[in-house]
Amino acid sequence: MKPVQFLSNSPKIDNIVKGFTLTRSLFVSSLLVGEPFTGKKTLIGMLFPNTIAIDASNREELLVALENNEEIIIYNFENLINFEELNFENRRIIAIANNIDNSKKIEKKFAFIYHMPSLQEREDLDVFIDYFQYQIQQELMFDYPIILDRKSLDLSSNIQSLKASIYKQLIYKTLSSEDIENILFEYLFQNIEGNNAYREHLYLFERPLIKAGLKKYKSQLKLSSILGLNRNTLRKKIQEHDLD
Structure with missing residues (x-):
């Protein structure tokens, strides 16, 4: 759990972690929903490091995995057609989706539904900014302090756009x-x-x-x-x- 907390100081994320931790020994189906690039797959991968992960876009591979495994991570769940036909009984299913339709069918299929907040909703945004700035400065070999204009960082595509805008600012601020x-x-x-x-x-x-x-x-x-x-x-x- 330490890697999760390393990039999180958010009560909302803590509640998601607690929920998955409490049910990790139960055969139940859980769904994590949130915008793209909010860290959903990374979070689940840290909580369930040894669990097989299947892309829902590959239905045949998913069916085989369901037949042979008691615990499965299913990502891109929104791409799965007729998901209600799948048998989740006596299995621990952890699904990840960018969005959900047919909410009534979803509620019938999953015992627990968690919502991953966007970066704009996170209380710990500075944790991400500091972490990625450090990583990127190391990569670019900038070994001196650089002050970012945090208010102008792009959060429209969450982590993806945040990292891109940090790259840009760091480069802009060091140009001769x-x-x-x-x-x-x-x-x-x-x-x-x-x-x-x-x-x-x-x-x-x-x-x-x-x-x-x-x-x-x-x-x-x-x-x-x-x-x-x-x-x-x-x-x-x-x-x-x-x-x-």
């Missing part, structure tokens, strides 16, 4: 001016064409410059002085780049 120049070179080399390329690509410099300045100084008057532009010119560019 030479790195940025090389990135722009590669992009422009692939995209400049026509007869108005200068004006068409000027936004690549102007937009982030003005956006960063507005966030940093929080005043158009102050920013116009910093940039050496008159207020009318700055206001026009803010509107032009849809930054107001």
Whole structure:
């Protein structure tokens, strides 16, 4: 159980762990439901490390496993057609699903149904951020402190998007001016064409410059002085780049 607690400080997750722990010696059917990339399969794998796991999308393989095993993990359960026809009697079934339909049939089939919270619902989000930031910094060989903008991290696809946005932030925050120049070179080399390329690509410099300045100084008057532009010119560019 220690690996589960390592990435969890959440009462909601603790309740799921307790539920599965209390019934691990019983022949009952349990279902864990939650959005993709919330750690459902990892959690179940840690609780039942020696249990055979079958993809519900492969019905024939599942039928064979049910015939020969008393304890089975079934993942992608939402892909299983006519699941009510399967015999779960005298077996310990642990099913994992991203979503469920036919809730009445589900309730008849499973003695226990648990709901995995999304990262947006988790009280221990900082545990995930700290853990993945450490892992990714080790991978990228960044051995110095880097402060993330945690409010802008992407949780839309839970762990998948969180890790991707941590990667991006860490890379963005460590780029040198030479790195940025090389990135722009590669992009422009692939995209400049026509007869108005200068004006068409000027936004690549102007937009982030003005956006960063507005966030940093929080005043158009102050920013116009910093940039050496008159207020009318700055206001026009803010509107032009849809930054107001």
